Amino acid sequence: MEFDFSAVIESWRFLLGGFGITVLLSLCTVICGSLLGGVIGMARIYGPVWLRAIIVFYIDSMRAIPVLVILVWVYFAVPILTGWSLAPFWSALMALSLHLAAYVAEVLRAGIESIRPGQTRAGLALGMSQVQLIRKVIMPQALVRMMPDFGSILSRTIKDTAIATVIAVPELMRRADSIAAQSYRPIEVFTVALVAYFLLIFPLTRLVDVMYRRFAHLGRS
Amino acid sequence: MNLDWSVVSDNWQALAHGAMLTILLTVLTMLAAIPGGIMLALMRLSRFKILALAATCFVEFFRNVPIILLVFWAFYVMPVLLDISFSPFATGLIALALNNAAYNSETFRGGINSIRKGQREAGLVLGMSNFQAFRKIVLPQAARRVLPVLASGWVSLFKDTSLVSVIAVGELAHTALQIRSQSFRVIEMLTAMAAIYWLMGYPQAKLVDWINRKYGVKE
Numbered sequence: 109m110e111f112d113f114s115a116v117i118e119s120w121r122f123l124l125g126g127f128g129i130t131v132l133l134s135l136c137t138v139i140c141g142s143l144l145g146g147v148i149g150m151a152r153i154y155g156p157v158w159l160r161a162i163i164v165f166y167i168d169s170m171r172a173i174p175v176l177v178i179l180v181w182v183y184f185a186v187p188i189l190t191g192w193s194l195a196p197f198w199s200a201l202m203a204l205s206l207h208l209a210a211y212v213a214e215v216l217r218a219g220i221e222s223i224r225p226g227q228t229r230a231g232l233a234l235g236m237s238q239v240q241l242i243r244k245v246i247m248p249q250a251l252v253r254m255m256p257d258f259g260s261i262l263s264r265t266i267k268d269t270a271i272a273t274v275i276a277v278p279e280l281m282r283r284a285d286s287i288a289a290q291s292y293r294p295i296e297v298f299t300v301a302l303v304a305y306f307l308l309i310f311p312l313t314r315l316v317d318v319m320y321r322r323f324a325h326l327g328r329s
Numbered sequence: 330m331n332l333d334w335s336v337v338s339d340n341w342q343a344l345a346h347g348a349m350l351t352i353l354l355t356v357l358t359m360l361a362a363i364p365g366g367i368m369l370a371l372m373r374l375s376r377f378k379i380l381a382l383a384a385t386c387f388v389e390f391f392r393n394v395p396i397i398l399l400v401f402w403a404f405y406v407m408p409v410l411l412d413i414s415f416s417p418f419a420t421g422l423i424a425l426a427l428n429n430a431a432y433n434s435e436t437f438r439g440g441i442n443s444i445r446k447g448q449r450e451a452g453l454v455l456g457m458s459n460f461q462a463f464r465k466i467v468l469p470q471a472a473r474r475v476l477p478v479l480a481s482g483w484v485s486l487f488k489d490t491s492l493v494s495v496i497a498v499g500e501l502a503h504t505a506l507q508i509r510s511q512s513f514r515v516i517e518m519l520t521a522m523a524a525i526y527w528l529m530g531y532p533q534a535k536l537v538d539w540i541n542r543k544y545g546v547k548e
Contacts, residue, residue, distance in 0.1 A: 171484065172530025174491035176502060177523050184509075185516045263393070270395035271492065281398055294405035302394050302402055309393040 115291030116300045126283035127304055133200060133279055134266045140205035141265070145212025152213060153220055154238075163213070170210035175271050179203045183275040200272035208265060215257045219250035252323055259316035263309050270305070280304060336514040337521040347504030348525055354422060354490045354500055359483060361426040366433025373438055384434070391431035397492045400424045404496045421493030429486055436482065440475035441467060477545050480537045487530060501525060 116123065152163045170178075182203040187193040194202070223246050231241040270281040284301035288294040337344070372384035391399070403424040408414045415423070444467045452462030494503035505522035509515055 168531060168534050169527060171534040172488075173523055173526045174488040174502070174530075176491045176494070177519075177526055180506070181519045181523055185519045188516055267395040270397045273397065274495065281395065284398075285401070288405070294401075295409060298398065298402045298405060302398055305394045305398060306390060310389065313389075313393055 111296055112293060113296050113300070115287060115293045116297055119287050123280065123283055123287065123300070123304075126278060126280040127308075129197070129277070130266065130269050130279040130281075130305075131308070133197065133204070133269045133272065133277065134262075136201050137204040137208055137265050137269065138262055140201065141208030142212050144205060145209035146216060148209060149213035149216030153217055154242075167210040167213055170207050171214075175204070175207050175268050176274060178207055179271060179275055182206075196272070196275045196277040199275060200269070200277045204265065204268055204272070207268070208261065211261055211264075212258075215254050215261065216250075218257070219254035220246055222253055223249050255323055256316050256320045259312065259319055263312045263316070266305070266309055266312070332517055333514060334517050334521075336508065336512045336517050340508050340512075343504050343508065344501065344521065344525060347499060347501035348529065350418075350498070350500040351487070351490050351502075352529070354418070354425070354493065354498070355483070355487045357422055358425040358429055358486055358490070361422070362429035362433050362486075363479075365426065365430030366437050369430060369434035370437035370441065373434065374441065388431045388434050391427050392435070396424065396428050396489050397495060399428055400493055400496055403427075417493070417496045417498045420496060421490075421498045425486065425489060425493065428489075429482065432482055432485075433479065436475055436478045437471070439478070440471035443474055444470050473544055477537070477541045480540045484530065484533050484537055487533060488526075491526070 148163050148166070152160055152167070155163070179200060183194075183196065183199040186199070227245055228241060231245045236244070269277075269279055272279060273281040273285060276282060280301055284297050288297040291297065369384045369388055372380045373388070375381055400421060403420050404417070407420065407423070448466050448470075449462045452466045453459070457465065490500060491502040494500060494506065497503060502522065505518055505525075509518035512518065
């Protein structure tokens with residue numbers, strides 16, 4: 109068996125551009141997903157009962173439906189329903205963020221609920237308001253405990269952006285696919301793409317492991 | 330806008346067949362990935378450095394790449410490397426199993442490591458063999474801690490089976506997308522697809538929550 113990496117070498121700029129779009133899409137998704145997830149996570153814990161029921165339904169639905177299904181739905185069905193057509197990148201950002209927000213909300217809830225209720229009572233007994241309590245007692249501890257989970261969310265988001273290839277977002281996976289089809293060298297091209305993803309994600313998961321060890325004692329109460 | 334839902338009822342048999350394949354793929358992958366995960370976890374915990382290193386490389390590689398790319402890679406590389414042609418279903422199954430075995434091995438390793446060393450040592454002092462101490466003391470406790478994690482892995486796997494649609498495995502996502510492109514009933518078909526996944530996945534997600542409440546370990 110012979111390997112010929114010339115197809116990869118000739119189009120390295122094209123592939124590198126795809127890699128850049130993968131990173132950009134991941135970053136934007138993490139930012140939008142975290143903001144949305146933060147809001148719905150807080151609303152789930154501190155909101156009125158009717159709102160909580162809606163949010164729980166939303167979160168569980170997002171946990172039940174594959175990302176691919178949400179992606180194609182947002183890309184193909186939303187323009188027909190609303191009349192706006194979004195570029196693949198924005199559709200992917202929207203779909204991935206909607207999906208990610210549910211997971212962020214769950215992580216936030218787990219972090220906040222892990223703070224013992226005795227601390228809340230102690231804060232209230234000292235005359236703190238609900239907002240003060242959240243800001244000064246609960247959040248500083250909950251955020252530390254959430255960090256490792258948040259790190260895994262980050263690496264999962266990068267992996268999920270590869271699925272955006274099905275709606276033709278020109279990220280690394282998509283570009284690798286098109287080079288593979290043009291050059292008839294799928295093995296070389298996909299192997300290079302696989303290694304590129306690995307090099308992007310592996311340091312991140314390592315960092316998560318380090319955070320677990322480094323910060324675990326800080327979150328103790 | 331006029332919606333015509335008859336496309337869903339006309340094709341219900343194809344969709345049901347796709348849904349069956351999705352479930353079959355999930356079950357078969359888990360059946361392969363649980364023993365695979367246990368084996369990898371034991372390799373990583375073994376005294377032999379080479380075994381541990383090999384297992385670590387395997388796990389770290391398959392855990393840190395996108396599944397969809399793994400599916401493509403398996404589709405193109407396996408026939409050349411092994412000189413056997415696999416059906417798309419088998420290819421998808423292998424790609425998912427490799428990825429899931431890596432995840433499961435981390436779950437099992439975490440479960441085994443979470444049982445304090447003193448417990449095994451206590452067993453040894455009482456005259457148990459290494460194997461007895463593992464089977465009678467460590468394993469029963471580790472299994473209980475592993476179960477909730479394994480259950481959420483199951484739901485992730487169920488969702489990830491949709492990714493093998495890119496190599497034309499006729500499971501639910503592929504079937505629904507095919508019908509969509511033939512019938513041009515985009516909204517109806519995509520909504521039906523989402524609804525079927527929801528109907529299958531929602532109870533699973535709820536079940537996972539229940540398992541977590543029942544078996545989850547509190548600090």
